[in-house]
Amino acid sequence: RRAHYAALREKPSVTRDGVDITLLHNSGLVADLPMLDDTGAEGVGLFRTELQFMIASRLPRLKEQAELYAEAMGIAGDRPIVFRLLDIGGDKVLPYLRATAEENPAMGYRSIRLGLDRPGLLRTQIRALLQAAKGRPLKVLVPMVTETFEFLLTKQVISKEVDRLKRAGHPVPSRLEVGAMVEVPSLLFELDQIMPEADFVSIGSNDLVQFLTAADRANPRVSKAYDPIALPRLRAIRLVVDAAARHGKPVTMCGELAGKPMEALALMAIGMTRLSMGPASIGPIKEMILNLELKPIQDEIAKALGAGANGQSVRALLTQWAAKQ
Numbered sequence: 151r152r153a154h155y156a157a158l159r160e161k162p163s164v165t166r167d168g169v170d171i172t173l174l175h176n177s178g179l180v181a182d183l184p185m186l187d188d189t190g191a192e193g194v195g196l197f198r199t200e201l202q203f204m205i206a207s208r209l210p211r212l213k214e215q216a217e218l219y220a221e222a223m224g225i226a227g228d229r230p231i232v233f234r235l236l237d238i239g240g241d242k243v244l245p246y247l248r249a250t251a252e253e254n255p256a257m258g259y260r261s262i263r264l265g266l267d268r269p270g271l272l273r274t275q276i277r278a279l280l281q282a283a284k285g286r287p288l289k290v291l292v293p294m295v296t297e298t299f300e301f302l303l304t305k306q307v308i309s310k311e312v313d314r315l316k317r318a319g320h321p322v323p324s325r326l327e328v329g330a331m332v333e334v335p336s337l338l339f340e341l342d343q344i345m346p347e348a349d350f351v352s353i354g355s356n357d358l359v360q361f362l363t364a365a366d367r368a369n370p371r372v373s374k375a376y377d378p379i380a381l382p383r384l385r386a387i388r389l390v391v392d393a394a395a396r397h398g399k400p401v402t403m404c405g406e407l408a409g410k411p412m413e414a415l416a417l418m419a420i421g422m423t424r425l426s427m428g429p430a431s432i433g434p435i436k437e438m439i440l441n442l443e444l445k446p447i448q449d450e451i452a453k454a455l456g457a458g459a460n461g462q463s464v465r466a467l468l469t470q471w472a473a474k475q
């Protein structure tokens with residue numbers, strides 16, 4: 151199978167009816183990045199920067215962070231990497247950062263909340279990213295945005311660091327894009343406010359589905375009961391796709407959904423064209439795309455979503471449809 155997928159590497163990921171799908175990696179380790187050459191993916195749609203922090207025995211210093219980012223950019227070359235700002239807290243614990251016990255860590259003091267509350271940590275990371283990019287383009291993604299103003303505050307921290315570099319006569323990124331993760335349900339109701347402020351958005355389906363269904367993503371006893379591509383979840387994701395289209399902003403799915411064939415099919419059926427996934431999923435997903443006539447399934451899914459159907463999954467519909475192909 152590996153040789154089979156390797157043969158697909160050079161082929162552009164376009165459906166039979168001509169829809170271009172951008173395939174990207176989810177990653178967090180520099181050691182993963184050479185795999186870009188094996189899969190032929192267009193870049194890294196989600197680089198989880200907290201991994202460096204999780205495997206360290208103390209807080210990585212500015213220089214160490216900058217070196218890691220520069221190394222990553224060096225390996226990726228012209229292929230873009232979306233660096234997500236630290237998403238610490240919840241299930242991602244740093245032993246050396248004293249955390250107070252919380253009843254609900256997933257909904258607690260985490261991610262950009264912690265970043266904005268401890269701006270020293272956030273500033274250091276942003277400084278490291280800007281230093282690493284020097285003269286190259288840079289993409290930064292803000293996790294767990296709950297309200298637009300948190301995104302604006304983060305952008306202010308970034309602008310201040312850019313100004314600081316300029317004043318000191320250091321090189322700044324040739325182009326800087328800042329995106330917001332849509333993974334907290336409240337932001338679904340602020341899409342027209344966040345979109346004009348963001349250069350791009352990424353949907354984190356792992357958290358978004360967890361919070362939409364109030365079912366812990368780490369607890370299969372409850373999370374298994376709710377299909378992430380059931381109509382209510384798919385409608386929520388479609389809100390983001392439609393808002394992004396209205397505002398002319400790119401939207402990527404970077405949750406685990408994107409790397410599973412039936413789920414990826416559902417996402418493409420509602421108009422998503424940028425999918426970020428574990429490198430091992432690129433081959434199988436690309437193969438599906440190359441054999442796919444997308445328009446008919448888009449019509450079927452649109453009908454299912456529009457009808458007053460109950461919460462049932464579109465999985466059955468997609469499975470039937472796939473079997474006929």
Ligand code: PEP
Pocket residue numbers: 196198237333353354355356357358404405406
């Ligand atoms: C997500 O929530 O879907 C996501 C991509 O981020 P993480 O899994 O790191 O929370």
Ligand code: MG
Pocket residue numbers: 333354356357
């Ligand atoms: Mg998340």
